[in-house]
Amino acid sequence: MENQQKVIFSGVQPSGILTIGNYLGAIRNWVGLQDDYRSIFCVVDMHAITVRQTPADLRRRTYETLAIYIAAGIDPARSTLFVQSHVPCHAELAWVLNCSAMFGELSRMTQFKDKSAKHADNINAGLFTYPVLMAADILLYQADLVPVGQDQRQHLELCRDIANRFNGVYGETFRIPDGYIPTGSAKIASLNDPTKKMSKSDENVNAFISLLDDRDTVLRKCKRAVTDSDSEVRRAEGKDGINNLMNIYACFTGKSDAEIEREFEGQGYGVFKTAVGEAVADGLAPIQNEFARLMQDKAYLESIMREGAETAFRIARKTLSKVYRKVGFVGL
Numbered sequence: 001m002e003n004q005q006k007v008i009f010s011g012v013q014p015s016g017i018l019t020i021g022n023y024l025g026a027i028r029n030w031v032g033l034q035d036d037y038r039s040i041f042c043v044v045d046m047h048a049i050t051v052r053q054t055p056a057d058l059r060r061r062t063y064e065t066l067a068i069y070i071a072a073g074i075d076p077a078r079s080t081l082f083v084q085s086h087v088p089c090h091a092e093l094a095w096v097l098n099c100s101a102m103f104g105e106l107s108r109m110t111q112f113k114d115k116s117a118k119h120a121d122n123i124n125a126g127l128f129t130y131p132v133l134m135a136a137d138i139l140l141y142q143a144d145l146v147p148v149g150q151d152q153r154q155h156l157e158l159c160r161d162i163a164n165r166f167n168g169v170y171g172e173t174f175r176i177p178d179g180y181i182p183t184g185s186a187k188i189a190s191l192n193d194p195t196k197k198m199s200k201s202d203e204n205v206n207a208f209i210s211l212l213d214d215r216d217t218v219l220r221k222c223k224r225a226v227t228d229s230d231s232e233v234r235r236a237e238g239k240d241g242i243n244n245l246m247n248i249y250a251c252f253t254g255k256s257d258a259e260i261e262r263e264f265e266g267q268g269y270g271v272f273k274t275a276v277g278e279a280v281a282d283g284l285a286p287i288q289n290e291f292a293r294l295m296q297d298k299a300y301l302e303s304i305m306r307e308g309a310e311t312a313f314r315i316a317r318k319t320l321s322k323v324y325r326k327v328g329f330v331g332l
């Protein structure tokens, strides 16, 4: 019963077609949590523009990301789904929190360092303050739990630091959120370089499996996945490629490492890679069917966005008013 009142918040950037990394690291867990928590899920379009986007693509991907949330099992009747730019409180709270976030701590964010290196011609201030907007997202809804993949752990820590600092100066204002980071699926690796995370913005399309890849593409990408020169399917240090494929296979089949090792004993990598591809393709098929149906119905998606924005705004406005009062802004 107590759980009923607890809040979860999470989001995905519509900066590319979502990958199985986003699905296994985040969205799939949201589906499991939505029964036990007051659930709020956002398409964070404002975060996406920290890297240059083609406007028409961003618009289309915003619809697609929402459709994927629903197709993957998020139920709009039980969870609030909305688009970040539809609720102005996010930008407003981010400004206030910018004044409680330190240059030094933002400089230490590994995602900022990585993205600055990758987009050296566009190291904009938004990229730098990105984690502050993310903190605003979470704190506006007084979230208890934030289900994300491993790569967001540092941002979440920063969110907690900012919230604690603000509470320390102005008095209890924000609930301090915990992360919900799954084991096994929190860091799905690139198929091309299993020491790196799988990313939807990777230039090499063979490095990731998109949730919308067709069966042949999934099978081909799994076959080409980089593995070691050994031939034994077993989890071990240094076998990053195989460990990653075992993680993916385990997520889609529910099998344990021991079961997987037994299943493929003496069979070599080729057979295993085909089995991984088939398990992934089977798992994605129902999501893809539902996605295709939803994308035919823009009016429905817009009604979800509109309703979600209204609900989110009501909650967010309350926190923002409290913050404005605490910092000394005159309320009329």
Ligand code: TYM
Pocket: 009, 010, 011, 012, 013, 014, 021, 022, 023, 024, 025, 026, 044, 047, 133, 134, 137, 138, 146, 147, 148, 149, 150, 151, 152, 155, 185, 186, 187, 188, 189, 197, 198, 199
């Ligand atoms: P984004 O869009 O990069 O990724 C969305 C979610 O997918 C997880 N993820 C992965 N999990 C496992 N393996 C991978 N290879 C992998 N790649 C991505 C991410 O950890 C994330 O949970 N900053 C966030 C979006 C955001 C947000 C928020 C999240 C903005 N505001 C508030 C939670 C709460 C991001 O860039 O996610």
